[in-house]
Amino acid sequence: MPTSTKLYGTRLSAWAIAAAIVLTAAFVLAAFYAPIEADQGFSQKIFYVHVPLAIVTLIGFVFGGVSAVQYLRSGDTRHDLRSYTAIHQSLIFCLGALITGSIWAKAAWGQWWVWDEPTLVSFLIVFLLYATYQPLRFSIEDPERQARYAAVFAVVAGAFIPLNFIAVRLADPLIHPRVLSKSGGNLPGDMKLTFYVAIIGMLLLFITLYKYEMTAKHSRAQVRALKRRLGALDQDAPRGRSAAPSVTAS
Amino acid sequence: MSGPGTFAAARAVLAKELLLERRAPQTLVAMALFSGTAYVIFHFALQRDSVSGNLASGVLWVTVLLAALLGVGRLFVADRDEGGLDGFLLAPVDRTALLFAKTLTLFTFLLALEIVAVPLFDILLLGPSPGIGDWGGVLLVLVLADLGIAVVGTLVAAIAVRTRSRDLITSILALPLLIPVVIGASRATAPIFAAAGAGSLPGRWLAVLALYDLIFALLAWALFDFLVED
Numbered sequence: 001m002p003t004s005t006k007l008y009g010t011r012l013s014a015w016a017i018a019a020a021i022v023l024t025a026a027f028v029l030a031a032f033y034a035p036i037e038a039d040q041g042f043s044q045k046i047f048y049v050h051v052p053l054a055i056v057t058l059i060g061f062v063f064g065g066v067s068a069v070q071y072l073r074s075g076d077t078r079h080d081l082r083s084y085t086a087i088h089q090s091l092i093f094c095l096g097a098l099i100t101g102s103i104w105a106k107a108a109w110g111q112w113w114v115w116d117e118p119t120l121v122s123f124l125i126v127f128l129l130y131a132t133y134q135p136l137r138f139s140i141e142d143p144e145r146q147a148r149y150a151a152v153f154a155v156v157a158g159a160f161i162p163l164n165f166i167a168v169r170l171a172d173p174l175i176h177p178r179v180l181s182k183s184g185g186n187l188p189g190d191m192k193l194t195f196y197v198a199i200i201g202m203l204l205l206f207i208t209l210y211k212y213e214m215t216a217k218h219s220r221a222q223v224r225a226l227k228r229r230l231g232a233l234d235q236d237a238p239r240g241r242s243a244a245p246s247v248t249a250s
Numbered sequence: 251m252s253g254p255g256t257f258a259a260a261r262a263v264l265a266k267e268l269l270l271e272r273r274a275p276q277t278l279v280a281m282a283l284f285s286g287t288a289y290v291i292f293h294f295a296l297q298r299d300s301v302s303g304n305l306a307s308g309v310l311w312v313t314v315l316l317a318a319l320l321g322v323g324r325l326f327v328a329d330r331d332e333g334g335l336d337g338f339l340l341a342p343v344d345r346t347a348l349l350f351a352k353t354l355t356l357f358t359f360l361l362a363l364e365i366v367a368v369p370l371f372d373i374l375l376l377g378p379s380p381g382i383g384d385w386g387g388v389l390l391v392l393v394l395a396d397l398g399i400a401v402v403g404t405l406v407a408a409i410a411v412r413t414r415s416r417d418l419i420t421s422i423l424a425l426p427l428l429i430p431v432v433i434g435a436s437r438a439t440a441p442i443f444a445a446a447g448a449g450s451l452p453g454r455w456l457a458v459l460a461l462y463d464l465i466f467a468l469l470a471w472a473l474f475d476f477l478v479e480d
Binding site for chain 2: 072125128129132135136139140141145148149151152153155156159160163164166167168170171
């Protein structure tokens with residue numbers, strides 16, 4: 001019997017190409033089609049990178065929380081792997097959102113960090129919280145307990161995000177005039193189109209990277225299982241603890 | 251399920267916790283000493299003989315928060331080391347009883363700490379003291395914030411006690427989760443400590459604290475069973 005009949009990553013290249021095309025289109029639109037914003041000039045263009053990054057980050061964290069709930073309800077470790085991978089990728093996107101936000105702040109207000117931009121401050125807090133996800137997993141040895149505790153964390157952190165946004169936004173005196181509502185609600189049409197294309201492109205990039213990580217984990221497990229069947233020493237086995245969920249080739 | 255009800259079980263565990271702390275005071279003493287030392291540190295670090303307004307509010311809440319972390323770090327340690335958790339799991343009672351008992355324990359510890367730490371703050375650092383009536387507002391904020399700290403602290407303590415690096419996990423998990431409490435509580439008490447005389451208590455920050463307490467209480471209730479499954 002073959003070790004696994006399921007092939008992972010078969011459509012990975014299609015996702016990658018789609019992400020590359022849409023993101024390139026978004027950046028071309030941002031550079032040549034979208035108008036130069038009157039107040040901030042060219043530096044406002046980072047909006048088309050920063051805000052999609054932030055939105056996709058939140059979608060990833062929510063997906064991680066939902067997968068965690070599914071894991072707690074079913075005990076199916078595939079949900080744990082989804083939750084782990086989504087949070088892992090979102091954390092990287094979150095860092096990207098923070099860095100681009102910081103660059104934007106420098107360009108717009110001359111400072112690398114402004115405390116009265118509530119969304120950015122909220123993202124920093126959310127980043128600091130989710131950054132503890134990996135250390136938490138790493139410090140629990142038993143894989144079943146690691147998955148369960150990580151799922152509890154993912155649910156708590158998911159519920160924390162909106163609460164944190166409310167608290168930080170209320171604390172903000174709104175000194176800076178808000179040129180753009182970040183929801184895109186009052187954007188002119190050509191900016192809106194560019195913005196939506198950029199969000200779709202960023203989402204495709206997230207999905208590609210997510211699937212890439214899943215594929216890597218599964219193929220490593222499959223290689224390990226095949227080596228075991230050949231009687232080879234399992235040299236690739238993770239030694240000691242790991243923050244990642246253990247994948248067994250099905 | 252037979253056996254004692256949830257509240258009877260929670261009362262029994264709470265009584266045990268308070269009895270332990272009364273016979274061999276450990277956590278509370280450490281928390282109180284910490285708060286006293288923190289005020290001395292703030293005096294020298296800020297180079298101020300007295301603080302008021304936002305600064306006073308911040309000093310008080312940083313001290314309470316960090317002192318609370320000491321309590322959170324100790325919350326389940328004795329039970330794990332002495333087999334109390336296993337004993338509880340063998341008993342035919344609802345797991346939620348442990349959540350109730352531990353949350354109430356931490357809440358009681360925090361109130362007990364503040365009975366010492368807040369007057370000490372008034373004597374050592376606080377600029378113009380607010381009137382007796384204004385302390386009622388401070389008490390209200392303290393109770394709301396303590397509830398939130400107790401609920402989140404219990405959840406974090408239950409997670410951290412099963413990890414290898416318990417102290418590290420407690421701090422790095424609890425601090426970001428408690429930032430909204432610090433925002434709400436320090437904003438709420440800042441006008442009371444104002445140098446120009448106590449202002450009114452801002453209602454929306456009480457609402458934020460109450461919302462935080464409610465959401466995390468429900469979450470803890472829903473999730474706690476998964477943390478004590480084995």
